[in-house]
Amino acid sequence: MELERHEYDVVVVGAGGAGLRAAIEAQENGARTAVVCKSLLGKAHTVMAEGGIAAAMANLYPEDNWRVHFRDTMRGGKMLNHWRMAQLHAQEAPDRVRELEDWGALFDRTPDGLISQRDFGGHRYARLAHVGDRTGLELIRTLQQRTVALGIDVFMECTVTRLLTGPAGDGGPDEVTGAFGYWRESGRFVAWQAPSVVLATGGIGKSYKVTSNSWEYTGDGHSLALQAGATLVNMEFVQFHPTGMVWPPSVRGILVTESVRGDGGILKNSAGNRFMFDYIPDFFRKETAETEAEADRWYDDKKNNRRPPELLPRDEVARAINSEVKAGRGSPHGGVFLDIASRRSAEYIRKRLPSMYHQFRELAEVDITAEAMEVGPTCHYVMGGVEVDPDTEAARVPGLFAAGEVAGGMHGSNRLGGNSLSDLLVFGRRAGLAAAEHALKRIDRTHLRDDALADAARAALAPFEREGGENPYTVQHDLQQTMHDLVGIIRTAPEMEQALERIAALKERVANLSVEGHRQYNPGWHLALDLPHMLVVSECIARAALERQESRGGHTRDDFPATDDEWARTNLICAQAPDGSVALTRQPLPRMPAELADVFEEVSAS
Numbered sequence: 001m002e003l004e005r006h007e008y009d010v011v012v013v014g015a016g017g018a019g020l021r022a023a024i025e026a027q028e029n030g031a032r033t034a035v036v037c038k039s040l041l042g043k044a045h046t047v048m049a050e051g052g053i054a055a056a057m058a059n060l061y062p063e064d065n066w067r068v069h070f071r072d073t074m075r076g077g078k079m080l081n082h083w084r085m086a087q088l089h090a091q092e093a094p095d096r097v098r099e100l101e102d103w104g105a106l107f108d109r110t111p112d113g114l115i116s117q118r119d120f121g122g123h124r125y126a127r128l129a130h131v132g133d134r135t136g137l138e139l140i141r142t143l144q145q146r147t148v149a150l151g152i153d154v155f156m157e158c159t160v161t162r163l164l165t166g167p168a169g170d171g172g173p174d175e176v177t178g179a180f181g182y183w184r185e186s187g188r189f190v191a192w193q194a195p196s197v198v199l200a201t202g203g204i205g206k207s208y209k210v211t212s213n214s215w216e217y218t219g220d221g222h223s224l225a226l227q228a229g230a231t232l233v234n235m236e237f238v239q240f241h242p243t244g245m246v247w248p249p250s251v252r253g254i255l256v257t258e259s260v261r262g263d264g265g266i267l268k269n270s271a272g273n274r275f276m277f278d279y280i281p282d283f284f285r286k287e288t289a290e291t292e293a294e295a296d297r298w299y300d301d302k303k304n305n306r307r308p309p310e311l312l313p314r315d316e317v318a319r320a321i322n323s324e325v326k327a328g329r330g331s332p333h334g335g336v337f338l339d340i341a342s343r344r345s346a347e348y349i350r351k352r353l354p355s356m357y358h359q360f361r362e363l364a365e366v367d368i369t370a371e372a373m374e375v376g377p378t379c380h381y382v383m384g385g386v387e388v389d390p391d392t393e394a395a396r397v398p399g400l401f402a403a404g405e406v407a408g409g410m411h412g413s414n415r416l417g418g419n420s421l422s423d424l425l426v427f428g429r430r431a432g433l434a435a436a437e438h439a440l441k442r443i444d445r446t447h448l449r450d451d452a453l454a455d456a457a458r459a460a461l462a463p464f465e466r467e468g469g470e471n472p473y474t475v476q477h478d479l480q481q482t483m484h485d486l487v488g489i490i491r492t493a494p495e496m497e498q499a500l501e502r503i504a505a506l507k508e509r510v511a512n513l514s515v516e517g518h519r520q521y522n523p524g525w526h527l528a529l530d531l532p533h534m535l536v537v538s539e540c541i542a543r544a545a546l547e548r549q550e551s552r553g554g555h556t557r558d559d560f561p562a563t564d565d566e567w568a569r570t571n572l573i574c575a576q577a578p579d580g581s582v583a584l585t586r587q588p589l590p591r592m593p594a595e596l597a598d599v600f601e602e603v604s605a606s
């Protein structure tokens, strides 16, 4: 078999914010590091992030600090977050933003010349450091420049299809030995030998029909981790962002940033009513405005007024929009109206939301300075992911680390806007550091086994060997439709049971996929290799969602509409059973220390 081979200390799979930050840290700590990514360097999901990076820098509100940020994050996640991750995240995010600035990132400024911070749902104070609505682009540009300056090797347009493991020298459990993949252009195989692999592969949105995610987000990292013996935590929690485009059909799902609401936009139904006031849950009532007048005053005077209900956490807003549409009060194309035109000047809108202005002009022929947008929920983010140690991001397999969207625990049952970009920086850095330390300790390195390499190559080529099998595009369509219809924003047991039956049938079809042509740039083959990942991730989501008999954050059960105290103490863990199926177990939530539990009383009283 023709195989290109490389040897590193640390291999990072993924070149979004988490991957690049991990690679920088690993290289700076003396590890020879490589980054592998499916697309061109700079074109990761992170680049699409619009609103900003959440960090309690207190630039606009001196009252803000890590304790308030920690409390907001835990409440947004309905207390299912790993407390230690939420603590580290809130404590370290400001330093990570300042560090980005030191490395050359140019943020918008306050009149005093400090980094400007904007309002987002669920954050008590204006907290998102931003660059207009193109924050992700600036973040990636900065990290990319540093990656290149440090001389880190980058393998772009290269897909990892398998993690390689082998027996540990000390007789312990199998450990990571490297990764196997192929160049997307030539189809040639490549293997990296490395004692540490950091997964930073992002999300899973492509398992759903309507999503803000791009083609790369097929859950590869989640699935590769599972296959290597790691575990996934709380996969039932998928975030449906309340505001995606709904029209025209070709752009359905593309994100409309929360900044539109943060900067004054309001949601209206077909009768022109500002309906979010009808959907304020008791959990957030105390901190939400009671009248439109109070909500409107809040934009200028945050100290004496409470926040508008449009800025409730995303799960609340998405459910409210869903209910309005179901009740027949939706917009012509099945969404609701998001109106900033009647509330802010055209000049303000164009300055604060340049990407949104262009997005609607070019894709929908709508001028958002003059008319309302039509918006509806879109699958956006997965809170569930690889179960990691909070301090080191180590997964259960020695040598395997995970950071960013692929990792679980940090966001509980619902992520607050802006908390992903800060998560990437905080835990990317920690993963890179721990991966370097692990690798540099491993002097007696195990080698890549020839049989494992041959097996990975055989599996990758299998779709060429079958004739007249299933078409990958048809299978992908059927999977996306299944997840959209049966494991979407509102869930019931009979529908999820039906989804699992369909997923079982799709598994058989995936085992019979066939593709035509050659290995040179062949998108059908690429999809055939992505589909098993999409399927296993979908199975994890459906199984966990069926098991959790309560509604919490991103998981809404029509048949169990309330939160449940027992489930408030329970995580759901997915592992791969020896026969390859998904095994689900319950695990108690880690206990929060008393001094952190006190933060909730202390902040509410202030």
Ligand code: FAD
Binding pocket: 013, 014, 015, 016, 017, 018, 019, 036, 037, 038, 039, 043, 044, 045, 046, 047, 048, 049, 050, 051, 052, 053, 054, 135, 136, 158, 159, 160, 161, 200, 201, 202, 203, 212, 213, 216, 220, 221, 255, 381, 403, 404, 405, 406, 417, 418, 419, 420, 421, 422, 424
């Ligand atoms: P990504 O940036 O998703 O990068 C994943 C990388 O993994 C890519 O390089 C990809 O090519 C690579 N990869 C995947 N599979 C493989 C494989 N098998 N082999 C090799 N490489 C692979 N969050 C915020 O905090 N603030 C915001 O304002 C915000 N706005 C957003 C706007 C949009 C439109 C979207 C879609 C998301 C937004 N988010 C925001 C969420 C945030 O952008 C993502 O959660 C975050 O960027 C994920 O970063 P990551 O580093 O984990 O992965």
